[in-house]
Amino acid sequence: MTAIIMFHQLMGGAIFMAAGQVAFVNQLINTLHTSVPDIDSALVIATGATELRSVFSPEQMPGILAAFAVAIVAVGLSFFISLFSNFKRIDTDAVQGGGAA
Template sequence: MQQTLVAVQTVLPTEDIPIGTAIVMFSQTLGGALFISVAQNVFTNTLLQNLKKVVPDLDPAVVLATGATSLRTVIPSKYYAGVQVAYNSSLMNTFYVAVAMAALSIAGSALMEWKSVKGKKIEMAAA
């Protein structure tokens, strides 16, 4: 997380560093908040679809209300293997969202100006 702040401080002129730092911090916070809900929606929707395909006799609402840690106690044993397959597939789709966001961040950093951090003189400012 600190690398982006160092990059902003290296690339921007001194008077623009506070604005650049604020934009980076805002983007990181907002992106994290938004994509938690995106990942949750992807997981929930794909879990519902997968449960309907793999174990059509089981009520998907029961699985969603139970949670992953209590499945063995609530789900009948004949459905448990199918529920595991549905969970696995749904988690994989959720991780695809994370991989896509990581790829976008790499693309964004590739478009940024390249400068060495070693050569910049640090100016101390008094408050």
């Protein structure tokens, strides 16, 4: 039972981390198309957040930073919404036998 629980915890973390990254990148791409339509969004993603100022011009940076801000706010909102999920403790008294001693 412990192995099954650990497997699901690890796989859930891996899957939801990848899904969260995909959601962040998709939101970033959608916002970049509206805020700075003249730049390549793939270049922004490939560049990374730490090197943006060295690759893009100062005129482009406000739109790029706005796109990052919108994506970060969207991810933050989804985190706070997840806090209201219904978490229940497993009732161990209801489980009869079935475990190794």
